[in-house]
Amino acid sequence: MKCTILSVGTELLFGSILNTNTAYLSQQMVQIGIDVMYHMTVGDNPQRLKEMIQHAYKDCDLIIATGGLGPTQDDLTKETIADVFGERVVPFPDQLAILQAHFKKYNRVMSDNNLKQANFPEHASILPNPNGTAPGFMLEKEEKLIISMPGPPNEMIPMFEQHVRPLLEQRSDGVLYYKTLRVMELGESMLETQVMDLIEAQTDPTLATYASNYESTLRIASKRKTRAEAEQAVEQMVALVRERIGPYIYSEEDESISSIVFRYLNEHRLTLSSAESCTGGSFAKAVTDRPGASAVFDRSIVTYSNRAKVEELGVSEETLSAHGAVSAEVAEEMARGIYEVSGSDIGISITGIAGPDGGSEEKPVGLVYIGLCIRGRVQSFRYQLRNSNRQSIRGNAVVHMFRVLYRELVIDK
């Protein structure tokens, strides 16, 4: 199957939104085993949208479209697709009922525009949208398939995962099996060097390295007649890779390091609290992004000022003036402080220089100290992060906090 990823929306053409949907969907197609021929983006213009769809169908039998399903005048994707497929756009009573119930539930007044969201090409199959008011749909005619989903990623991604991927997996010619290895403390280019000969020799299984969220991953995929064949081919390659970089692999199941730590804390009924300076609450946010965090996470104290470090965590004025706020000593006192204040089993702390200002030759931007107090035993760890801006230094610092927990708790039992 050959596919075009089609994005609809004038705001994309203005460059005011980064098109992350296209990258996400392309990765998914690779995994399913569908070839992506084109990415195309058009504004909310029916004529140009129509021409793009027709052009895509010259080479492709599948179009995955996102955007233009909203309630406003310029959302014309449905009408244009119906036009290309020679369909009428008609109200779908079930969808109208769902939409009315939604507006009633939240006591919101339904505008005439909103009614449009219950209209679809007459032979469309609906793709439910639990995260928004615009359902998606699929439509097929003469071996041409189109799947049309809303543009916001928090609506599109769940819709794709629940309804679209299973359908495409069924239709893909062959069975794709893959494993994603998560790799710690080995940059993407070092990782690639280690397995370069395998990458260069690849036909099936394929190997690809990615960098995401300050970590490296290695994806090994095989597409065969049966799942058993594909699985065997992948596992053989995983064994080869394990020989090369075994100690760096922390998950063969594509599980994030924060998830592994969280699961460990839950299973061992351990509680955690944190004291943050340079990350300014990012660690607490990352922990509590996860539903059920309250079972393991008690509190975080974001001590952005020195005064707050003293008052909230009992860091001593002497330590602060002798070593500075960004020091192993302060990180350790912060960790002990949050451990004692919270009564949690584990206290973790961080202090560092996120930049862009505040660095010096001795303590450059990117320097962080992580303190850890497990049942009264205190340690600290120093890292010089090489990320290029404040946001990525803070993000990478949070990943390093999870790595410290992983190494000192999960591995070092």
Place this chain on the structure above:
Amino acid sequence: MKCTILSVGTELLFGSILNTNTAYLSQQMVQIGIDVMYHMTVGDNPQRLKEMIQHAYKDCDLIIATGGLGPTQDDLTKETIADVFGERVVPFPDQLAILQAHFKKYNRVMSDNNLKQANFPEHASILPNPNGTAPGFMLEKEEKLIISMPGPPNEMIPMFEQHVRPLLEQRSDGVLYYKTLRVMELGESMLETQVMDLIEAQTDPTLATYASNYESTLRIASKRKTRAEAEQAVEQMVALVRERIGPYIYSEEDESISSIVFRYLNEHRLTLSSAESCTGGSFAKAVTDRPGASAVFDRSIVTYSNRAKVEELGVSEETLSAHGAVSAEVAEEMARGIYEVSGSDIGISITGIAGPDGGSEEKPVGLVYIGLCIRGRVQSFRYQLRNSNRQSIRGNAVVHMFRVLYRELVIDK
């Protein structure tokens, strides 16, 4: 002038690289006043690339292409462009000399593939590349212009800024001026209803509504002969829009509400601390994402457990058991608590149900209470957020905290 942004590279179709060039170039085109009709991405396939170029020239007189200029076998952009324009590809002696000097300087051996990088369509004008070995070029024939640049952003962006933008600014037929209005407490579809007649009647200035980061924006743009004319047209339309939705507009300069609040605190030398429950540090993170936050932000206490609320903020056990953790009373005690503990001028708090679990009929998922203590005076605000998942409830809750600060501080002076 009408333009297509064309990206060449199979790696983009795999989704392993996010296409940031396209967003960058689109923003640049908006600024210069060139209309972007399409974004297109093709792999390293001459036939499909050729068809894409031909399709683009149906509607456009300008193509800005990136990628496919490298030394490897599959870099075929130059050959394909030459083919479309009916040109031969020939060695450019000056470029060959530059290339040879480069390899000599770094003591690198030049492969036959590298020689390719000195070949160009015979009537091409070279765009120098001080940051890499692949120069770009432009080629024009029969009122069709193509500009071809290398793919890596650190090579493409300087090339664009130094050589391409000045050229395009000269050729742009008119000057674009626009304003982006930020709108509070008015959803995208309600916003559009308010200005529907203006949107429907639009030719120039144009109006478009967007939703981003839980807020709505309205962009008003005009392209005229002179900047003064465009500015006047936009300002007239802004005045009309102001009549309709004036009280909802909080910025006419595309400034975010957090930035306005931050600026206000800085200008008035006020300090802020926060106490967070359901947002779990997200508010503190949002404040400290900004460099220089330490001037206004003292601390945040993330009291995820009830015990932490009592111990850190002095919330009373009685209030917790009488009203529950998610209540106006607890929000107010949290706000007073963080105000007193921190000694900041302003204490803000939040408690709520981020879900997916933990909701009830009386207190459904999405219910949040925001407490505010300004110099000892305590208030609270109740919101039923309608976002559909934990992440967006938390994100929207943070925006509501900034809105409370905006209304109670910036407006209500």
